[in-house]
Amino acid sequence: xxxxxxxxxxxxxxxxxxxxxxxxxxxxxxxxxxxxxxxxxxxxxxxxxxxxxxxxxxxxxxxxxxxxxxxxxxxxxxxxxxxxxxxxxxxxxxxxxxxxxxxxxxxxxxxxxxxxxxxxxxxxxxxxxxxxxxxxxxxxxxxxxxxxxxxxxxxxxxxxxxxxxxxxxxxxxxxxxxxxxxxxxxxxxxxxxxxxxxxxxxxxxxxxxxxxxxxxxxxxxxxxxxxxxxxxxxxxxxxxxxxxxxxxxxxxxxxxxxxxxxxxxxxxxxxxxxxxxxxxxxxxxxxxxxxxxxxxxxxxxxxxxxxxxxxxxxxxxxx
Numbered sequence: 001x002x003x004x005x006x007x008x009x010x011x012x013x014x015x016x017x018x019x020x021x022x023x024x025x026x027x028x029x030x031x032x033x034x035x036x037x038x039x040x041x042x043x044x045x046x047x048x049x050x051x052x053x054x055x056x057x058x059x060x061x062x063x064x065x066x067x068x069x070x071x072x073x074x075x076x077x078x079x080x081x082x083x084x085x086x087x088x089x090x091x092x093x094x095x096x097x098x099x100x101x102x103x104x105x106x107x108x109x110x111x112x113x114x115x116x117x118x119x120x121x122x123x124x125x126x127x128x129x130x131x132x133x134x135x136x137x138x139x140x141x142x143x144x145x146x147x148x149x150x151x152x153x154x155x156x157x158x159x160x161x162x163x164x165x166x167x168x169x170x171x172x173x174x175x176x177x178x179x180x181x182x183x184x185x186x187x188x189x190x191x192x193x194x195x196x197x198x199x200x201x202x203x204x205x206x207x208x209x210x211x212x213x214x215x216x217x218x219x220x221x222x223x224x225x226x227x228x229x230x231x232x233x234x235x236x237x238x239x240x241x242x243x244x245x246x247x248x249x250x251x252x253x254x255x256x257x258x259x260x261x262x263x264x265x266x267x268x269x270x271x272x273x274x275x276x277x278x279x280x281x282x283x284x285x286x287x288x289x290x291x292x293x294x295x296x297x298x299x300x301x302x303x304x305x306x307x308x309x310x311x312x313x314x315x316x317x318x319x
Contacts, residue, residue, distance in 0.1 A: 002161055002162040003161065003162045003277065003278040003279065004161060004275055004276065004277055004278070005039045005040055005160060005161045005163055005189065005275070005276050005278075006036070006037060006038050006039045006040070006273060006274070006275045006276075007038070007039070007040050007041075007042065007217055007253070007273065007274055007275075007276060008029075008033040008036065008038040008040070008041040008042070008271045008272070008273050009042055009217065009219045009251040009253075009262075009265075009271065009272045009273075009274075010029045010033075010041055010042060010043045010044070010047075010219065010271050011044070011219065011220060011221065011222060011249045011251045011265060011268065011269060011270060011271070011272060012025060012029060012043070012044075012047070012221060012222060012269055012270075012271075013221060013222040013223055013224065013227040013269060014047050014048065014049055014050040014221065014223075014227075015049070015050075015229060016049070016050040016053075016223070016227055016228060016229055016232065017049050017050050017071075017074055017075060017078050017229070017232060018049055018050075018078060018229060019048065019049045019078040019079070019080065019086070021229075022047070022048050022049045022050065023048065023086075023089065023090065026043065026047070026048060026090060026103065027089065027090065027093055029041065029043075029271060030090070030093055030094065030097060030099055030101065031093075031097070032271055033097075033099060033271055033273075034097040034098075034099050036271075036273055038099060038273065039099070039100060039126075039160060039161055040099075040100045040101065040102070040160060040165070041099055041100070041101040041102075041271070042101065042102045042191055042193065042217060042219040043101070043102065043103050043104050043193070043219065043221070044104050044193050044194055044195060044196060044219050044220050044221035044251075045104040045119065045121075045169050045170045045193040045194050045195045045220075045221070046104050046105065046106050046119050046169075046195060046221075047103065047104045047105070047221050048080060048103060048104065048105045048106065049075075049078045049079070049080075049106060050106075050221075050223075051195035051196075051221065051223065051247070052071075052075065052142075052143065052145075052146045052147075053223060053238075053242070053246050053247075054067075054068070054071045054234075054238055055068075055142040055143070055145055055146060056142060057237075057238050057241040057242055058071070058234070058237065058238070058241070060142050060145050060146075061142070061145060067233075067234045067237060068145075070233045070234065071233055071234065072146055074233050075106065075117065075146065076108060076115065076117060078106075079105075079106045079107065079108040079117055080105045080106060080107050080108065080120075081107070081108045081109075081110055081114065082107065082110075082122075082130065082133065083110040084110070087103075087105075087122065087124075087130065090103070090124065091124055091128040091129070091130065092128055093128075094124045094125075094126065094127075094128045095126070095127055095128025096128075098126045099126060100123070100124065100125050100126050100158075100160055101123075101124050102121060102122070102123055102165075102167050102191050102193065102219075103121070103122045103124065104119070104120070104121055104122075104169065104193045105120050105121075105122055106118070106119060106120070106147075107119075107120040107133065107135065109135070111308065111310045112148070112309075112310060112311065113311070116148040117146060117147050117148060118135040118136065118147060118148055118150050119135070119136040119139060119143070119147045119150075119169055119170075120133050120134060120135045120136065120150070120154070120169075121133075121134045121136075121154065121167050121168070121169050121191075121193055122134075123156075123158055123165070123167065125158065125160070126160075131156070131158050132153075132154045132156040132158065133153070133154050134150070134153075134154025134155060134156075134167065134168070134169070135148075135149075135150025135151060135153070135154060136149075136150050136169040136170070136172055137149060137150050137151070137152070137172050137175065137178060138171075138172060138175070140170060140171045151305075151307070151308060151309040152181070152304055152305045152306045152307070153306050153307065153308040153309075155178060155181045155182065155304060155306060156185070156306070157182060157185040157186060157187050160189075161278075162278050163188055163189045163215075163276075163278055164185070164186040164187050164188050164189065165187065165189045165190075165191060166182035166185065166187035166189075166190055166191065167190070167191035167192070167193065168182070168190075168191075168192055168193075169193055170192075170193065170194050170195065170200070173192045173204055173208060174204060177302055179208065179211070179212070180290070180291070180302050181302060181304045183212055183214075183290055183291045184291045184302065184304075187212070187214060188212075188213075188214045188215065188256075188278070188281045189214060189215045189216075189217065189276065190208055190209075190212060190214050190215065190216045190217070191216075191217050191219070192204065192205065192208065192216060192217070192218045192219070193218075193219050193220075194218060194219065194220040194221075194250070195220065195221055195223070195247055196220040196221045196222055196223055196246070196247025196248060196249055196250065197220060197247050197248060197249075197250050198248060198249070198250030198264045198266050199250070200218075200220065200250060201218040201220060201250040201251070201252050201264050202250065202252075202264055204218075205218040205252050205253075205254045205264075206254045206258045206259070206260070207258070208254075209254035209255060209256060209257070209258045210254075210257070210258025211290060212256075212290060213256045213257075213281065213284040213285050213288055213289065213290070214256055214281060215253065215254070215255060215256060215261070215276050215280075215281070216253065216254045217253050218250070218251060218252045218253070218254075218264075219251045220247065220249050220250045220251050221247055221249075222247055222248065222249050222267075222269055223245075223246040223247040224244065224245050224246065225239060225242050225243075225244050225245075225246075228242075245267070248266045248267050249264075249265055249266050249267060249268060249269075250264040250265070250266055251264065251265050251272060252264040252265065253274055253276070255280060256280050256281045256283070256284035256285075257280075257284050261274060261276075262274050
């Protein structure tokens, strides 16, 4: 029905650093969500194949440690290269199920040489087409030891059931100008993806909703000591340094009035569903619209560069 969206928040643990097994978990979640007649299924930041938790456990900034080089190489081998077809099965299933999804991936970008990693948020529509790949603009703190900074190419919005969707990764949700870039394109359902943790979602989710007068769907993953696969390189060293819970979820939804629709859900694995109504956005835009009647473009404007950045520009034109 136009004007409503049933959202599924996939608060799951990946099969950590295992592309093939985590892809199977993604597809299983899609099948479950389709049974619930879901329109939009959202996974956490870097869910496929997982968040680089080892950086906080292994002196990640120390030069030439074998543990960090080995885990980075393992991460790269299990990252996603879209151009090589790594998401083809997911896209085919989305088309079959008529299910849209936001999927957090670690991308091994072909147009940047294929060796550096990007924390990317992929939007796949109900026809199974990839409509945007947003590479995280600024990795946060120790993430910079394994992820490269992205660009503005994926700062795009997408129509679904009358809504206009956009999304950002983790702490870039705190960046005012990328948020404004999405607002200016008509966003009224904002997707914020996180590696997990109520400490991330409990404040910013409601803040963005109240600022934008939009729905905000924050989706986090889980990660516990028991989620480390047995074949993880340097497993014993990681387990010795890890707390029992590295990410406790915290997935949540705030309404356009900034109040909770679904308060943060912690320490539970599953897909959590809720139906959103577009009319609530229209009601809250009556008194505030940050890019419409309550904006002053004659005083302040934002310029958005959406070109895909690459080191190489090949010109094969023959004389």
